Structures are given as C-alpha cells and as structure tokens.
Amino acid sequence: MNLLAEKLQKYHVILGSASARRKELLAGLDIPFEVRVKETNEFVDKSLALEEIPQSIAEQKFAALIPDLTDNDFLITADTLVFCGDRVIGKPKTKQDAFEMIRFLSGKKHIVVTGVCYGTKNHHKAFRCKSQVTFSEICDQDISYYIEKYKPMDKAGAYGVQEWIGYMGIEKIKGSYYNVMGLPVHMLYKKIVSFR
Amino acid sequence: MNLLAEKLQKYHVILGSASARRKELLAGLDIPFEVRVKETNEFVDKSLALEEIPQSIAEQKFAALIPDLTDNDFLITADTLVFCGDRVIGKPKTKQDAFEMIRFLSGKKHIVVTGVCYGTKNHHKAFRCKSQVTFSEICDQDISYYIEKYKPMDKAGAYGVQEWIGYMGIEKIKGSYYNVMGLPVHMLYKKIVSFR
Numbered sequence: 001m002n003l004l005a006e007k008l009q010k011y012h013v014i015l016g017s018a019s020a021r022r023k024e025l026l027a028g029l030d031i032p033f034e035v036r037v038k039e040t041n042e043f044v045d046k047s048l049a050l051e052e053i054p055q056s057i058a059e060q061k062f063a064a065l066i067p068d069l070t071d072n073d074f075l076i077t078a079d080t081l082v083f084c085g086d087r088v089i090g091k092p093k094t095k096q097d098a099f100e101m102i103r104f105l106s107g108k109k110h111i112v113v114t115g116v117c118y119g120t121k122n123h124h125k126a127f128r129c130k131s132q133v134t135f136s137e138i139c140d141q142d143i144s145y146y147i148e149k150y151k152p153m154d155k156a157g158a159y160g161v162q163e164w165i166g167y168m169g170i171e172k173i174k175g176s177y178y179n180v181m182g183l184p185v186h187m188l189y190k191k192i193v194s195f196r
Numbered sequence: 197m198n199l200l201a202e203k204l205q206k207y208h209v210i211l212g213s214a215s216a217r218r219k220e221l222l223a224g225l226d227i228p229f230e231v232r233v234k235e236t237n238e239f240v241d242k243s244l245a246l247e248e249i250p251q252s253i254a255e256q257k258f259a260a261l262i263p264d265l266t267d268n269d270f271l272i273t274a275d276t277l278v279f280c281g282d283r284v285i286g287k288p289k290t291k292q293d294a295f296e297m298i299r300f301l302s303g304k305k306h307i308v309v310t311g312v313c314y315g316t317k318n319h320h321k322a323f324r325c326k327s328q329v330t331f332s333e334i335c336d337q338d339i340s341y342y343i344e345k346y347k348p349m350d351k352a353g354a355y356g357v358q359e360w361i362g363y364m365g366i367e368k369i370k371g372s373y374y375n376v377m378g379l380p381v382h383m384l385y386k387k388i389v390s391f392r
Contacts (some may be wrong), residue, residue, distance in 0.1 A: 164225065172371050
C-alpha cells in the first residue's frame with residue numbers, strides 16, 4: 001500500500017469538483033473517492049493578489065460543502081485561474097471569446113495557479129501551486145480548428161493542456177503539468193500524507 | 197482542417213515505433229497513421245555526446261524502414277534517452293533494477309532527450325528535444341508500490357510520467373511534458389508543417 005492510501009484508509013474521500021480533468025487526476029493517485037458538487041456563490045476578494053484568488057475560491061467551495069460532511073469524510077476542493085500579466089483569462093462565453101483568448105495567449109508565456117483546500121469538517125488546510133506555460137505562435141486557421149472541434153467553453157483560458165492545442169501549441173511548461181490540467185497532484189500527495 | 201493535416205493529406209503516415217505512448221501522442225495531433233515496427237540493430241556511436249544519441253538512433257530506426265517505403269509514405273521514428281549527470285538510465289531488466297533506478301532519480305533533477313527522424317524515402321530530417329524533470333523524494337514503500345503495480349520494465353528510467361509515480365512524484369518539468377512521455381509533438385508539428 002502507498003503512503004497516501006494508508007493515510008486515507010480511515011476516511012471516505014470526496015472530491016468537491018465537477019471537473020472531469022480533476023476526477024481523472026485524483027483517480028491517478030490510486031485512491032477511491034466520490035464526487036460531490038454544490039453550487040457555490042464565489043466571491044472574489046478584491047484585496048487579494050491574483051495568485052491568491054484560486055485558493056480563496058477553493059476555500060469557499062470547501063466551506064459550502066462542510067454542512068454535508070460526516071466525521072470521517074475527507075474533502076478536497078480546488079480552483080484554477082489563468083492569467084497573463086495583470087489580465088485574468090476566465091472561461092469563454094462564446095466561440096468568438098475563445099478565439100480571442102487563444103489569439104491573445106499565442107506566442108506568449110502565461111501563468112496557471114491552482115488553489116486547493118483539503119481536510120475534514122473540523123480541520124482543513126489550503127495551498128496553491130503555480131506553473132508557467134509558453135504557447136508557440138498559433139495561426140488563426142489552427143485556432144479555429146481547435147475551437148470548432150474541441151469546444152473549450154468549460155476551460156479557463158479556452159484551452160485544455162491535454163487536448164490537441166496542448167500537443168501542437170505548448171512549447172514548454174515550467175512547473176507541474178498536472179497543475180495546469182487542474183490539480184497539483186504531487187503537492188496534494190505530500191500535503192495529505194503529512195496532514196494532521 | 198489544421199495545417200498539419202493539410203500538409204500530410206497527400207501522404208500515408210507511418211509511425212515506426214512500438215511504443216503505446218508514442219502512438220497515443222501522435223494520435224493526439226489528429227492525423228491518421230499506421231504503426232509499423234522493424235527490429236533495428238541500434239548502434240551507439242561512442243564519439244557522440246549523450247544528448248546526440250537519441251537522434252542518431254531515431255535515424256537508424258528510420259533507415260531500417262526505408263526499403264519498405266513507397267513514394268507517398270511519410271515515416272516518423274523516435275528514440276528517448278534518460279540521463280542524470282553522465283549516467284545513462286536505460287530500461288530496467290529486473291524489479292530490483294527498477295527499484296534502484298527510481299531510488300537514484302528520487303530527489304534529483306534528470307534530463308530526458310527524445311530524438312525524432314521524419315520524412316519520405318527520398319528525403320528526411322531529424323531533430324532532438326530536451327526536457328528537465330525534477331523528482332521529489334520518494335520513499336522506499338512508494339517505490340515498491342509503483343513497481344509492483346505498474347511494472348515499468350519497458351520504460352527508460354523505470355518510470356512513466358503519465359502513471360502514478362509521475363502524478364505523486366514529479367515536482368516540476370522544465371520543457372515539454374510530451375517530450376518526457378516520448379514524443380515532442382509541439383516540435384514535430386512545426387517541423388512537418390515546414391518540411392520540404
């Protein structure tokens with residue numbers, strides 16, 4: 001048995017996220033869990049630095065699920081933010097939005113921060129993880145191809161690192177690839193193993 | 197249609213590799229292809245720097261398949277090498293080998309170089325791509341868990357970046373994640389689009 005499975009064997013693990021990528025990533029840590037999602041009114045505290053926002057939202061998602069937790073539940077929530085300079089790149093509302101977002105990111109470096117909150121109903125902690133992504137220059141024809149075929153409307157920054165555009169268009173990553181996908185599993189592993 | 201599909205529409209694409217990861221990566225570029233494998237007597241030229249070896253082996257794999265190519269075949273071959281300092285980390289022969297390799301890589305940075313050769317029977321080119329991977333400290337219990345469950349005997353360095361140990365144990369990558377998996381798809385895309 002691995003250290004994480006040992007640590008979590010007395011708990012019932014819940015992933016508080018609707019993201020298919022996060023579900024896949026947590027499953028990759030070889031622990032059993034249930035997905036539970038609750039609508040949260042996310043509040044962005046304007047006094048926070050951009051990098052601090054995802055952790056704050058992960059904490060809000062955690063807080064929203066606390067009333068439903070039993071004593072042996074172990075909850076994990078997360079939020080991911082993409083930004084470039086001081087511009088936050090959210091989820092696109094339309095195909096045109098998506099096109100403009102990717103054109104803006106093309107040929108540039110940007111930052112992806114995921115905030116994670118984890119623990120029990122009585123005690124939880126939080127952390128964040130930051131990666132830098134460099135896109136190569138992507139021509140309009142390829143941006144259109146991607147948007148038509150992959151419809152990345154549910155993704156911050158209008159792209160999935162694990163999709164076609166991540167294959168052909170990402171020159172390099174500095175940091176964790178899985179953090180860019182939506183969950184810094186290497187940090188989560190260590191943090192939960194040492195959780196007390 | 198994307199630029200790569202446009203470029204390759206007059207060709208029949210062949211991936212000259214038995215690696216399931218390379219097959220998956222090339223498929224991620226959304227082009228149709230066939231896998232064709234031929235035993236190659238790989239010769240390591242001792243005068244080459246370590247970084248140059250994978251490209252040389254990819255070229256040998258390409259040369260071995262040339263006699264079977266028709267005029268409209270477009271072949272891609274690749275080879276990946278893991279090294280740490282001046283020590284080459286090959287494929288483990290036994291579980292004990294695998295254990296020692298991962299223990300050696302644990303808590304250190306190492307380098308992954310993939311060499312790629314691509315083109316037709318009459319004209320081909322080659323390039324290489326380098327990524328740096330940082331492993332966190334992984335305890336013996338977790339190394340054993342990974343080897344027993346995932347049996348990484350077919351993998352250079354005794355690990356798959358896309359498997360459990362890549363999730364829990366890789367702190368960061370500098371460069372391309374897909375290159376570490378076995379094929380630098382972002383470079384391959386650009387190189388083939390501009391192939392002449």
